[in-house]
Amino acid sequence: MKIAGIELRRVAMPLVAPFRTSFGTETERDVLLVRVDAGAAEGWGECVAMSEPLYSYEHVDGAAEVIRRFLVPILAAAPSVDGYAVGELFEPIKGHPMAKAAVEMAVLDAQLRIAGMSFGGFLGAVKETVPAGVSVGIMDTIPALLTAVESYLAAGYSRIKLKIEPGWDLEPVAAVREQFGPDVLLQVDANTAYTLADARHLARLDPYDLLLIEQPLSEDDMRGHAQLARVLQTPVCLDESITSARAAADAIALGACSIVNIKPGRVGGYLEARRVHDVCAANGIAVWCGGMLETGLGRAANIALAALPGFVLPGDTSASDRYYATDITEPFVLEDGHVRVPTGAGLGVTVDSAELSARTTATEWIPF
Numbered sequence: 279m280k281i282a283g284i285e286l287r288r289v290a291m292p293l294v295a296p297f298r299t300s301f302g303t304e305t306e307r308d309v310l311l312v313r314v315d316a317g318a319a320e321g322w323g324e325c326v327a328m329s330e331p332l333y334s335y336e337h338v339d340g341a342a343e344v345i346r347r348f349l350v351p352i353l354a355a356a357p358s359v360d361g362y363a364v365g366e367l368f369e370p371i372k373g374h375p376m377a378k379a380a381v382e383m384a385v386l387d388a389q390l391r392i393a394g395m396s397f398g399g400f401l402g403a404v405k406e407t408v409p410a411g412v413s414v415g416i417m418d419t420i421p422a423l424l425t426a427v428e429s430y431l432a433a434g435y436s437r438i439k440l441k442i443e444p445g446w447d448l449e450p451v452a453a454v455r456e457q458f459g460p461d462v463l464l465q466v467d468a469n470t471a472y473t474l475a476d477a478r479h480l481a482r483l484d485p486y487d488l489l490l491i492e493q494p495l496s497e498d499d500m501r502g503h504a505q506l507a508r509v510l511q512t513p514v515c516l517d518e519s520i521t522s523a524r525a526a527a528d529a530i531a532l533g534a535c536s537i538v539n540i541k542p543g544r545v546g547g548y549l550e551a552r553r554v555h556d557v558c559a560a561n562g563i564a565v566w567c568g569g570m571l572e573t574g575l576g577r578a579a580n581i582a583l584a585a586l587p588g589f590v591l592p593g594d595t596s597a598s599d600r601y602y603a604t605d606i607t608e609p610f611v612l613e614d615g616h617v618r619v620p621t622g623a624g625l626g627v628t629v630d631s632a633e634l635s636a637r638t639t640a641t642e643w644i645p646f
């Protein structure tokens with residue numbers, strides 16, 4: 279596929295409500311979008327990096343610079359490009375998985391639109407809908423939390439995930455179990471907020487029959503997670519630590535986790551995400567699709583990925599209105615606790631140009 283040029287576009291996406299985690303509170307996303315002009319079709323990619331390096335070392339301005347200065351010139355120099363080639367072409371550039379994933383996604387979208395193939399069809403989706411879970415932030419009070427959880431259960435969400443941190447863990451979990459009973463699928467996400475010294479404290483979550491505890495310790499504390507997993511009844515799930523298929527294989531071999539949260543931006547793209555899925559499936563490790571508050575573009579790609587056979591747990595592939603009053607594509611809606619896998623060519627969603635321009639804060643066109 280010949281690329282005529284690439285556009286980097288920043289859009290401001292105000293959240294319907296502040297979203298608080300152990301590493302900060304987000305009220306508006308500053309999203310970097312990548313548009314590939316391949317002549318016969320254009321392809322869109324979404325970079326999931328936050329404004330500040332609080333989830334991982336990447337941040338949106340840095341990702342834009344890496345794409346502009348290092349990744350685009352590599353693509354421009356290539357005689358022809360397809361989704362499979364992008365990952366290999368970017369090998370010499372160390373790290374920056376979210377920057378790389380955004381470009382690969384845009385190339386894949388263009389290529390698949392031209393080929394008339396859906397993202398799900400390309401990746402190996404085996405389902406037409408996937409169960410949607412929801413991630414609930416840290417709240418000011420327990421009543422506020424229970425009100426939020428009640429609204430999500432009423433909307434039909436298949437699974438509730440509570441953000442936790444020291445000082446907000448046992449009480450919210452106990453309150454949700456007390457209020458909504460033992461059958462609600464419930465899990466927690468610490469975003470690395472604890473240390474091994476908290477092991478006995480975290481073991482006090484065991485009686486609440488959680489599906490998993492996500493990333494309790496530091497991203498690079500593989501041995502700590504393995505030690506913690508031996509102490510807890512609750513299965514340990516890793517997110518930030520799983521930066522590649524090899525990292526997944528290592529974590530599994532070391533007993534650091536028994537469930538994996540897959541995020542294409544964190545591992546460098548959708549093809550690597552599929553390789554993480556394959557490694558986990560080969561080891562009998564359940565996976566689910568994480569979320570990074572994506573617009574309908576990233577959401578479409580994630581839902582297609584979540585339709586692969588190994589994604590046996592509900593992911594954070596919530597409906598669009600969990601985060602945004604209006605999206606830059608047609609919104610994903612909850613239907614009986616599920617979201618529908620797009621069937622159109624490429625991502626299978628269309629950017630609403632009016633919404634896009636209304637939210638655009640910057641755009642730059644880089645001709646090849």
Ligand SMILES: CC(=O)N[C@@H](Cc1ccc2ccccc2c1)C(=O)O
Pocket residue numbers: 297299304307326327328333413467469517568569570571594
């Ligand atoms: C849905 C969910 O909990 N996502 C991340 C955390 C997270 C939280 C806040 C974010 C703000 C802007 C961009 C990405 C973000 C990711 C997680 O699973 O760990």
Ligand SMILES: [Mg+2]
Pocket residue numbers: 467469492493517518539568
């Ligand atoms: Mg997480």
